[in-house]
Amino acid sequence: MKRIQLTSLSSLFFLSVLLAACSQSSTSEKSADGEGKKLVVGVTMLSMQNEFIVNVHDAMVKKAEADGVELITVDAERSALKQVEQVESFIAQKVDAIIMNPCEVEASSPAVTKALAAKIPIINVNSETSAKPTAFVGSDDVESARIAMKYIAEKLGGKGNVLMMHGYMGQAAQIKREQGAREILKQYPNLKLLAHQTGEWDRAKGMSLMENWIQSYGSQINAVFAQNDEMGLGAVKALTDAGLKDKVIVVSIDAIPDGLQAVKKGTLDATVFQNAEEQGSKAVETAVKAAKGQAYGKETLIPFQLVTKENLTKFLK
Structure with missing residues (x-):
């Protein structure tokens, strides 16, 4: 009797092992077919030394974690x-999609061409390339500069001398922000562009550039338009050290935390809010939809907003 019972139990055991093996095999096949597989998205960022770019990436990470997506960031x-x-490495790894924050309009374009040739969707975030990607997520950089320069023009009563700090030359944001600024300058013939030069989106370089301009132009300077907050804050430091800040209007773009605090203190007259969180989140959302063959927007433009002391509380976290 005992022997028969043991044999029955043994049979049940082997049957359960067999069923488990079949189930595991079925799961593996399902994963190989692409169902239930974790999507992998390759991400290449312009520079992780730039606070705004880091903020965009942080938003990507948050969205990817929420959606169960694996990001490989470089x-x-x-x-x-x-x-x-x-991008060539991502293609070799056979990622499901690529998000690129382009370094340059022309020189980064081959990456787009290569990804599309490999039939891997590529989404440009924050900045553009001449080669058209699968989709673009960002903001209209021309508009950001129009907002900034218009504020300067109004504050100066349409008359005065302005300096412009460029971002990294050849990048879409630099090109378009210069375009927007010059559009407004044309509308105010009594606003003179004294000088313009790159500070490469960098605070220390912005400060050094401003120190050189103070040496060259001194009290002639009425306003500075910096194409991002990092350079704007560098300009503020140089002007403060020279005892000229109270006489010079400084406006920049991005509304990073340091920029917002400077507006609160009154050292930075205004900044233009660019929504890093929305850009990063929408980039991942678009990449996932494209990888899954779902409907997605070919272009997602997130509006810029002027930030001054009057509306600052809306942007402080």
């Missing part, structure tokens, strides 16, 4: 050549 360190190589 830093292009402002090199378009390196960025193209990084």
Whole structure:
């Protein structure tokens, strides 16, 4: 009797093992077919030394974690050549989609062409390339500069001398922000552009550039338009050290936390809010939809907003 019972139990055991093996095999096949597989998205960022770019990436990470997506992030360190190589690596890894924060309009374009040739969707975030990607998520940089320069023009009563700090030359944001600024300058013939030069989106370089301009132009300077907050804050420091800040209007773009605090203190006259969180989140959302073959927007433009002391509380976290 005992022997028969043991044999029955043994049979049940082997039957359960067999069923488990079949189930595991079925799951593996399902995963291989692409169902239930975790999507992998390759991400190449312009520079992880830039606070705004880091904020965009942080939003990507948050969205990816919420959606169960794996991100592989690399830093292009402002090199378009390196960025193209990084995209080539993503293609070799057979990622499901690529998000690129382009270093340059032209030099980063081969990355787009290569990804599309490999039939991998590629989404440009924050900045553009001449080669058209699967989709673009960002903001209208021309509009951001129009907002900033219009504020300067109104504050100066349409008359005075302005300096402009460019971002990294050849990048879409730099090109378009210069375009927007010049559009407004044309509308105010009594506003003179004294000088313009790159500070490469960098605070220390912005400060050094401003120190040089103070040496060259001194009390002639009425306003500074910096194409991002990092350079704007560098300009504020140089002007403060020279005892000129109270006489010079400084406006920049991005509304990073340091920029908002400077507006609160009154050292930065205004900044233009660019929504890093929305850009990062929408980039991942678009990449996932494109990878799954779902409907997605070819272009997602998130509006800029002027930030001054009057509406600052709306943007402080």
